[in-house]
Amino acid sequence: MTATLAIDLPTCLTLHARSRAEVEERSKFLLALKYFELGEITSGQAARMCGMGRVAFLHEASRHGVPVIDLSEEEMEQEFAHV
Numbered sequence: 001m002t003a004t005l006a007i008d009l010p011t012c013l014t015l016h017a018r019s020r021a022e023v024e025e026r027s028k029f030l031l032a033l034k035y036f037e038l039g040e041i042t043s044g045q046a047a048r049m050c051g052m053g054r055v056a057f058l059h060e061a062s063r064h065g066v067p068v069i070d071l072s073e074e075e076m077e078q079e080f081a082h083v
Contacts (some may be wrong), residue, residue: 009023009027012043025050025051028049028050028051029050029052029060030069031049031050032047032049032057033046033048033050033060033064033066036057036061037066039070039081043057043058043068071075
């Protein structure tokens with residue numbers, strides 16, 4: 001289930017040689033990214049929210065400095081013990 005949200009954005013976002021479509025695409029991604037970072041939605045939900053595949057979304061999230069896994073210290077130790 002989805003809902004539509006209208007947001008007023010400053011016109012300066014389109015003055016930097018970005019089309020309305022580019023601003024809309026970037027805004028969807030950044031909103032999805034923040035909800036994912038806060039743990040309010042899953043990576044799959046975030047990917048669908050901004051029209052990306054899950055792997056592509058996780059790659060871009062990492063590129064933007066957002067951790068894509070959340071392991072406890074014990075889980076990290078277990079994970080690296082098998083390497």
